[in-house]
Amino acid sequence: MTYKMELINLKKSYNNVKVLKNLNLTVNDGEFLVILGPSGEGKSTLLRTIVGIESLDGGKVTVGGKDVTNKPPNKRNIAMVFQNYALYPNMTVYENIAFPLKMERIGKDKIKAKVNEVTKLLKIEDILNKNVTKLSGGQKQRVAIARALVRDPALFLLDEPLSNLDARVRYTSRQELKRLQKELNYTFIYVTHDQLEASNLADRVAVLHNGVIEQIGKYNELYEKPATKWIGDFIGTYPMNFIDGGILDYAGKTIGFRPPWTKNGNDIKAEVNLIENSEGNYYVHGNVNGNSIVIRTTEKYSIGDEISFNLTKFNIYNNGILEDVKLTEYYKNENL
């Protein structure tokens, strides 16, 4: 079974600091939704309120159409994988995975069958009798996921589950998570500050900023059409460049463009102050009327050169909010 989840006007504060301010979010059934945001934006708090281990100051959480706001965590049928996995150190791998079923008072044989099923799926059959404190990071993560899977929950919450793994394991785990989610068709809500994870895993990405979801959509949409200047700045390896709109006849507004959205030309001029070489391209840093910018080019420049370019496309921001998306006469698909 898959479930849809709705968060309606969630409010939460700590010591008078508002962490969630009327947050609204709908997660479709079978969707892989990534909640992306910098550290300290309350991503974990959001997950904790959804699962019920943190109380809300106001608002409503529904799962599959049912209001669960006032139910304790053990009655919500939501699974969660913590950043540190929170495995029960006094139990073996098998006992850890079987624990949620034991709490449902399911028969021993049935528990065994279900545990075997998920451990096979996660390829951890051979470590069932090990003490969880002796496992590697990757194994711990699998056990934590198996424990979440085994109970067939309505919803899956994952709080930065890959951040404690080293790079290689992180890569394979990422692929595996995606495969599992699609195969089993579960609804996943995944919290991270890592854009690579967001772009690789998510059906949709929700950006959490200032206690609300500032934008939600496919990662590409967030990259191409950031709804606010803040998101333009946050998303992407390089932040979006912002220059004064007056340069291109949009006085009083701001123009935003990505480093690749440029072409040789004479519209905009900048002095080069830093050059980075990255996989065949140069990222040239410069300054336009006091705004630092970065553009991508294949040509070689030196520090102190003047670089001039035209924009192939750009976004117009009014008071920090996206107003319009423009393709220019220089726009050609192959430029992207």
Add this chain to the structure above:
Amino acid sequence: MLKSYRNRNYKYILFVLPALVYIAILSFFPAASVVFLSFKTSKDVYSLSNYYAIKGSLLKATYDTVIVSFGALLIQLFFAILIANILIKSLKGNKIFSTIFIIPYGISTVVSAFIFSLIFAAVGGFANSTLHSLGLPVIDWYKTQYSSMGVVMFADFWKNTPLVALILLGGLSSIDPAMMEAASVDGAGSFRRFIHITLPNLAPFIAIALLIRGVSEFNIFALPLVLIGYHPSLINTLVYEYFTSISSVDYSYAAATILLLIIAAFAVLVIKLGGTSNYEK
């Protein structure tokens, strides 16, 4: 339901409440009632007359208690620092030494007092037996009040030094050895290392030990009662002496109140002398 669920952080006070209520009813309330009763002279008459009636013995007992307490405390502290400094070195046989050093902690106070009463008995005592076999004159350990108090101090030192040593050992092992090495590279000898590095780092632990032990020191009761009875009376034994004779129960409240005052003064003293900051840490 909703409300209590939302205030979940406050509901945890409920778990602490049984212990707090227990302490309030059986500790704070009785202590307050002692202070109250100490002023009660006869039916519905409140005055200081209980205090006046026993002024002399109260002053004497207070004086003796302070001497015994500070004396025992200093001896304990001195030997505990010594012991902790021995145990922190990885000497061969350290395990045996540390086990021996903790034995007194496991012998109950009354049993300790009992053994010391046999050791220091004026007639047939083991201490005198030792002196005698060495050809030395025997000593009447209880001849003067001060020698009697010395016996109490010694027994108290024996019984309670292990605990102080353990606390200080914890403090010593928390000192970064790199600091010691740096100091000896800088040319500091072992004595200067002790004064300039060990002692300052040990200070918070000494404060904790002083607070824990010092308060119990003013409360010693079983040791003096068994060893010296009421010759002289320390405050605790004085309270007990008054309490056990029907005619003077009221006096026991006055003496108990003075004891409360001394303890409070001592606690404030230790906390003011730098205990607080370390305690809160």
Add this chain to the structure above:
Amino acid sequence: MKNNNIPSYILAIILSIIFIYPLYILILIAFEPISLTFDRLYPYQLPFDFTLANFESSIKDLSLITPVLRSIVVAFIVSILAIVLSTSAGYGLNKLSSRFSNKIIVLMFFANMLPAIVIAIPISVYFIKLGLYDNVLGIALAQELVVLPISAFIMLGGFRSLPRDLENQANIDGAGMISTFRYVIMPLIKVPLTITFLLAWMTSWDEFTYAIIISPLAPTFPVSLYDYVSRGEPFISASFALIVTIPVILIVVFLQKYLKGEYLTGGMKA
């Protein structure tokens, strides 16, 4: 390096002799015939003879067995009550903000500083009315005051050392409060629980002030030992004192490693 250690060794050995001598004397008088110890002006210090007669006569003396049994019962009540109250308190304190919980702990230790004799006297008056005077439960209830703060403190340290989010995880996995405690928390706080239990047991076993004031006619072992000494009949109780001391020494030796800094100061960090 080696020369450096010689003074330490000498000092350690002298201190060892001082610390072990009284225990040696207790063993000596327990196993020597009275004619070589109590009956002599200068008792022998070395074991010239061996007898179990002292044990036999003291075990036959029922007046000592009853107080020991009473002490055992009281110690168990005290330690079980300590476990219950301090587990609850430690759990709650761990959940409260440390600013708040520190204040409660200081308050508890403040209560601990109140002299036992000051509190015991008024309590004995209430207990007479409640039928708890000269009563095992009465002694235990009073002695509980001595152990409660340190027990709560040790348990707080135990709860603080639990991995983060474990309890939340159990909740999410469908466990209610009781199941969480039984299957997840309980197995992880066995060590602090054991320490709390043994420390409470020992403290009660040793406690004298409350015991003598609240139950003078139904004495615990320390009180009855005092009675014998004050009546001038110490030899009857000597071998008994040894029997009841050995188990406690074993407990202390076992507890040794936990008594160091960690548990005495561990709960203090915020």
